[in-house]
Amino acid sequence: MSSSIPSLTCTSLSFAWPDGTPVLDGLDAAFAPGRTGLVGVNGAGKSTLLKLIAGELIPSDGTVRVTGEVGYLPQHVTLDTALRVDEALGIAARRVALHAIEAGDVAEEHFETVGDDWDVEERALATLGELGLGAIGLDRTVGELSGGESVLLRLAALLLRRPDVLLLDEPTNNLDLYARRRLYAAVASWPGVLIVVSHDRELLDLADQIADLRSGELLWYGGNFTAYEQALAAEQEAAERLMRTAEADVRKQRRDLADAQVKLARRKRYGQRMYEQKREPKIVMGARKRAAQESAGKHRILHEERLAEARERLGQAAEAVRDDDEIRVDLPYTAVPPGRSVLSLRDLQLAYGALVDGGLDLHGPERIALIGRNGAGKTTLLRTVAGELAPVSGEATAHVPLRFLPQRLDVLDGELTVAENVARFTPGATDNRIRARLAHFLFRGARADQKAATLSGGERFRATLAALMLAEPAPQLLLLDEPTNNLDMASVRQLTTALESYEGALIVACHDLPFLDSIGITRWLLLADGRLTETTREALVDSV
Template identity: 65%
Template sequence: MSFSIVCDAISFEWTDGTPVLSDLDVAFGPGRTGLMGVNGSGKSTLLRLIAGELRPSSGTISVAGEIGYLPQNLPLATGSTVADLLGITAQRAALHAIENGDVAAEHFTVIGDDWDVEERARAELDRLGLGHLDLDRTAATLSGGEVVMTGLAALLVRRPEVLLLDEPTNNLDLDARRRLYAAVRSWSGVLVVVSHDRALLDLVDQVADLRDGAVRMFGGNLTAYEEALETEQEAAERTVRAAEGDVRRQRRELEEAQTKLDRRARYGNKMNATKREPKIVMGGRKRAAQVSAGKHRTMHAEKLDQARDRLTEAEQALREDDEIRVTLPETAVPAGRTVLTLPDLTGLYELRGGPEEDGEPIAELVVRGPERIALVGPNGSGKTTLLRSVADGDHPVPTGYLPQRLDLLDDSLSVLGNVRRFAPSAPVNEVRARLARFLFRGERAERAAGTLSGGERFRAVLAALLSAEPPPHLLLLDEPTNNLDMSSVRQLSQALSAYRGALIVVSHDLPFLETLGITRWLRKER
């Protein structure tokens, strides 16, 4: 196979010295590769290194062809437009200038051979369900899902040979996800995608598993990867059990050998005391017995050490990834208590039984007690705007808001410093104990927020939110599963299932919502 991306012994650490990758070797060839690993393993950093956004501290990266890169969060400059996101603003301006009679040479230089760039851009937008977007529309007015799909359209307009996608299904509604799947399915170049979306990962040709600073390749999609991993782990568990049995056996044989040697020593001492044989003979026998005993003990001790080494090696093959332990504050809300009243609503429907059911329009939203509300709807319908308006309002209970872009953190402060902003009176040791539950232990709690991966950033924001003083009785979560690995999604759903306050969740992840015990389903329409 000819490889289009080759990473040779690359290392990278953040400016504060925090290591991320060390002497990593990996190569990606033609086809679709799913890059997997637990949060913080370095997946997003690796994509940024390949894309050229970061430089490795050592090692080399070579890429054959132009690179198109879609990050987790597209930067939105103030006043930027859809055309800016598509990267065609300069070419559009040159085209319009020529159409208006300005034939300056610089306009032709800007256009090059892309005379149809505006038509291709509109065609890609339409293919991705964004045909309603005006190219001059301000990007700040787009929903999170519309921003992601516009970023993808920009890459498809450029037609790069290498496509890098980092959590591309974040914020996407079901229709947008289906369009993204179709685009990935039809991609004929090199594609590397980081995602926790099962449907997307079942479209890949191979899985690259980034774990403990090394990458292992597995042929096939996510389902094939999980089956191979399950078979591998079952074999590893059998090996561990056999190694544990060997250690017990060697320890028992060492103890039995020691018992025999002690018995012989007592017999020799008894013979020496009774002086039944000449002293020189007995002395020789004692020295020979001591040498023999020493060799015997050494042999059994070496066998025990070897058995322990085999056990350690077998245990290292087992996967026991750390999982976050989300503990939510005791925030019981009485069943009849009103926690939120939102009048004068338009485009909001209460669904009869689930996300696919019909609904009735409601003009006022009243939330009482520990209700669990799922807010669904297409991208651009105003779900985030509605949730933000709730967060900005005055309510009779403490309210916590987890925004889509996770912009609650001060990037210049450490994780510990950020959480203490929300809980200024909490003792440092108590804050550290809370952070440990979110896998920020020891020096990790001192890392600058600006160096965190998407999943780590989510954990830090959630830790800050749940440590707030006073603790929230109403939780507002906007796409909380974005950037989380599958293990963390499971832990989050378990924790939210035990939450005793009121909950409003915006999400397109229906399997996640169905684990939360949702009591009311609302849909927002444009």
């Protein structure tokens, strides 16, 4: 890191996509040393902001000023599988020079390459060890590593560089519980500016402050994510009270205006009668009529202005209330009676080596968490239960209708609309019935006619969830494979509320403990060392 205090400033930062769609417009922000959790709904521009700071995108206007070096871990890490680990870490040339010097080659270029970094190998191995990668060494290729190990390797490369500003975009995606703990430790000890975009509550609870990107602006909250949620809840409660007060005021001003119009109409009729009866001199009656008209006009304008002001206050109050819709759907046909056999596994040998000794049975509306290291075989087990993969030996027998939600969300046909995709799973349902049920999944009106290929990540997830949960026959066993990957916090809440309505059995492969707690897990299964065993949440946490 540089000797000066690291900092990051965005001034009047603007960005739009080539088709003209604006993402940021005049954003001002300053980040000092410390950990900032950057949150916001899907499409708010979080990843775009990180790419602008990292220099991977060019702003249409404004500036980004950074004191020191920037390190960036993108959401989708891609490394050349042919690279050796030392090449991915960026230390290969220094290693070659060091080994040459150790072998007696005192060429000047070797010393220039090494510089002052004589302990580069030791530091690299120590950094890998801190992230749980100590066993991989420096000479293996990236292709030999799992997806989660590749993410940690990219992070290790950043830590070795020791940048002043570290940007992390959904770093826990594809990381198992053990790898997440390593990442948490690295984040907790980071000394410079750190900005992390994540849906991982545990990671966000390590933040010193939360920046909420909403409608192109950053709203700042001191403290971690839990403190942010509490502050936001208090804000929303106050905003809703203010909106109720504003609504009451609008109703009052409408009544006052109506009452005033009635009174003015009566005065007008009375004045007209007086004029027709000619009880006073014509000039006096004319003057009174003009005065009454002027007074009536002023009175009407006064009440209309008050009504307009009340409506403006209501609009301002409504803007402060967040419209984060939640999925609300009734799924009575998914219910499974307690004790009913849902799934049986018998001496199951999976395609890639994992084994379920003896038997395992799932009954009634049990909710099972499937935990294990990356590469342990969790996805393989779910695909075998779903019937997508044949076991080497043994049996996996589902006794109720089931549906499988894969990580890749490749259930939908991109060329079909949301409604047409759901119709594929519900061939007996009318179009009106499909649309009525899709509305509960927040696809109302024209949104149900969007092609699946045009959906955002969160929308695609909701559409896939709708297709599976509304399928006929109703699924009484749902298999979910890392369902919270790439979801923002609002989408995770929507998934949680949808699963609250679901009355069948669940098997969820997931490393997000707060999410698993929120959906009421009743059993914990650990897939490790090629075997599936029953465990507890406490034992699981103690083991990492």
